[in-house]
Amino acid sequence: MEIEKGKTAKYLKEKRPVPKQVTEQLKYFTKIKKNILNALKEGDKTVPQLAEVLNLPKDEVLFQLMSLLKYGFVETGEIDDMDEFFYYKIKSNGKN
Amino acid sequence: MQEPKKILKYDVLVIGGGIAGGESAINLANLGYKVLLVEKELSIGGKMILLSKVFPTLDCAACITTPKVSEIARHPNITIFTSAEVTEITKKDEHQFEAIVLQKPRYVNVADCTGCQLCEQACPVNVTDEYQYGLVGRKAAYIPFSIASPRAAAIDIDNCTLCGACERACPTKCIDFTQTDEEYLVKVKSVVVATGFKLFDPLKIPRYGFDKCKNVITSMQMERELAPTRPFNTILRPGDGKMPDNIAYVLCTGSRDKSVGNPICSQICCMYSIKQAQLLMGALPMADITIYYLHIRAFGKGFNEFYAQAQDMGVEFVKGKVGKISEKENGNLILRYEDIEEGVVKEAEHDMVVLSVGVLPNQGIDEVFDNQKLQLDPFHFVNQSDILASPAKTSIEGVFVAGTASGPMDIPDSILSGGAASAETTSYLRRANQ
Ligand SMILES: Cc1cc2nc3c(=O)[nH]c(=O)nc-3n(C[C@H](O)[C@H](O)[C@H](O)COP(=O)(O)OP(=O)(O)OC[C@H]3O[C@@H](n4cnc5c(N)ncnc54)[C@H](O)[C@@H]3O)c2cc1C
Ligand code: SF4
Numbered sequence: 001m002e003i004e005k006g007k008t009a010k011y012l013k014e015k016r017p018v019p020k021q022v023t024e025q026l027k028y029f030t031k032i033k034k035n036i037l038n039a040l041k042e043g044d045k046t047v048p049q050l051a052e053v054l055n056l057p058k059d060e061v062l063f064q065l066m067s068l069l070k071y072g073f074v075e076t077g078e079i080d081d082m083d084e085f086f087y088y089k090i091k092s093n094g095k096n
Numbered sequence: 097m098q099e100p101k102k103i104l105k106y107d108v109l110v111i112g113g114g115i116a117g118g119e120s121a122i123n124l125a126n127l128g129y130k131v132l133l134v135e136k137e138l139s140i141g142g143k144m145i146l147l148s149k150v151f152p153t154l155d156c157a158a159c160i161t162t163p164k165v166s167e168i169a170r171h172p173n174i175t176i177f178t179s180a181e182v183t184e185i186t187k188k189d190e191h192q193f194e195a196i197v198l199q200k201p202r203y204v205n206v207a208d209c210t211g212c213q214l215c216e217q218a219c220p221v222n223v224t225d226e227y228q229y230g231l232v233g234r235k236a237a238y239i240p241f242s243i244a245s246p247r248a249a250a251i252d253i254d255n256c257t258l259c260g261a262c263e264r265a266c267p268t269k270c271i272d273f274t275q276t277d278e279e280y281l282v283k284v285k286s287v288v289v290a291t292g293f294k295l296f297d298p299l300k301i302p303r304y305g306f307d308k309c310k311n312v313i314t315s316m317q318m319e320r321e322l323a324p325t326r327p328f329n330t331i332l333r334p335g336d337g338k339m340p341d342n343i344a345y346v347l348c349t350g351s352r353d354k355s356v357g358n359p360i361c362s363q364i365c366c367m368y369s370i371k372q373a374q375l376l377m378g379a380l381p382m383a384d385i386t387i388y389y390l391h392i393r394a395f396g397k398g399f400n401e402f403y404a405q406a407q408d409m410g411v412e413f414v415k416g417k418v419g420k421i422s423e424k425e426n427g428n429l430i431l432r433y434e435d436i437e438e439g440v441v442k443e444a445e446h447d448m449v450v451l452s453v454g455v456l457p458n459q460g461i462d463e464v465f466d467n468q469k470l471q472l473d474p475f476h477f478v479n480q481s482d483i484l485a486s487p488a489k490t491s492i493e494g495v496f497v498a499g500t501a502s503g504p505m506d507i508p509d510s511i512l513s514g515g516a517a518s519a520e521t522t523s524y525l526r527r528a529n530q
């Protein structure tokens with residue numbers, strides 16, 4: 001098989017099938033990303049608020065939310081009145 | 097075994113690209129020796145490059161490490177292999193060592209990568225970022241961290257869906273999934289072992305609740321939370337994103353503890369905890385910080401003053417042995433401890449707990465030597481066979497040890513030890529030329 005520069009993933013895919021768990025992991029992240037962004041479109045939220053809406057553990061929400069912050073989808077808003085939890089919001093010039 | 101493809105020749109092989117190995121390499125290179133530096137991770141810099149600030153001066157760790165690391169990377173006498181391991185070393189004769197070095201594929205041609213991160217943006221995958229000690233995610237096509245050296249992308253093949261998005265996004269077409277393992281036969285005159293240390297795994301003390309209680313973290317995780325390239329927008333509890341205001345440190349986690357197989361003092365945890373406490377007081381001015389300790393080891397230059405400074409700032413020091421940590425429904429933690437001064441068992445509530453994990457040997461390097469024995473000390477660090485007169489000397493003539501590979505120590509001592517290893521290596525190499 002001829003290998004073209006810039007299109008080598010195809011070559012490895014033939015030699016080394018992608019494990020199922022890796023595809024499942026991608027599906028999970030795609031879904032959770034969509035759900036978090038949709039929830040934030042409805043209004044800015046803290047981690048406990050997101051966890052309640054999404055019915056997910058708070059630590060899991062924080063991990064995924066901070067990943068989205070790192071990737072530039074989400075930004076930090078104000079802190080709540082008790083100075084405990086930040087609100088997070090869709091990044092205004094984000095890639096959504 | 098398949099014949100190594102390429103034969104390479106250097107004066108010295110340095111194993112481990114942390115601050116100690118880096119210091120040895122740069123000294124030797126400045127004297128004109130050709131050095132091969134082999135690092136198993138994607139970047140050189142070791143643990144230090146991931147720290148926030150350093151005790152006792154509170155200098156920014158990245159500001160010190162970055163220029164040093166780039167000096168090493170740019171030096172004409174130093175060749176660096178990252179994602180590489182030494183699998184075998186044979187001493188053929190005095191001043192003649194042969195090593196097999198296995199270069200693992202990065203799936204990126206480093207020389208052509210501009211570090212533009214377009215591959216990272218295109219990659220759809222999210223997995224745990226090991227360089228942020230699990231606190232946040234990263235892509236499968238990723239630059240390990242912003243000050244990594246080389247600052248080049250890598251593909252985490254085990255988590256890659258081979259969708260090809262990174263390749264399509266890469267403007268220089270430097271991603272290459274056809275890369276495979278490469279083996280080299282490296283001929284050198286001397287070897288420096290600078291393989292560093294590993295951190296104690298707090299899962300070995302289940303009563304401290306690490307992993308189960310999400311707001312119990314390790315000191316290395318707190319180090320990341322305090323660094324400018326932190327995983328969160330500020331210091332937060334990983335359990336629910338709350339900004340903590342009452343943080344406890346548990347010193348000697350996995351050190352001076354026979355029950356976990358590590359009876360010795362890790363030497364750095366007292367000081368790095370005092371450092372973190374000071375940094376936290378700066379970052380969270382309203383927070384209370386309590387340090388539970390058995391003894392405070394503040395033995396170095398300026399350390400005792402640094403300890404006193406923390407006390408003056410209001411850090412609370414409790415001489416107490418923590419027995420158990422349990423979680424309340426709101427994520428707060430109950431510490432059950434023996435107050436050593438009063439001789440009674442007490443309980444205290446905190447909203448976050450940092451386990452000051454100890455220093456353990458990075459085992460396995462002795463197994464690489466095939467016809468000579470690299471002796472280890474009773475705690476499995478590389479044995480210094482003449483610790484007073486020649487601290488870098490090991491049981492094999494021509495093989496020297498630098499930094500925490502020989503035992504727990506801080507950065508200044510690791511640099512001194514790297515310097516000693518380079519001096520002793522030089523003296524050994526000069527004997528070859530006589
Ligand atoms: C939480 C925390 C905070 C700290 N804060 C401070 C501080 O404020 N001030 C201070 O002075 N010290 C501090 N320290 C201590 C400091 O990190 C160490 O002193 C220093 O990193 C030791 O450097 P080293 O080069 O010996 O080891 P390491 O940093 O461990 O480097 C060893 C290198 O060798 C590589 N390696 C290992 N095995 C192999 C192999 N088989 N083949 C190839 N490569 C290999 C590793 O990947 C690594 O890059 C802190 C430590 C911790 C854990
Ligand atoms: S691999 Fe390509 S896209 Fe990724 S950082 Fe390197 S040059 Fe940029």
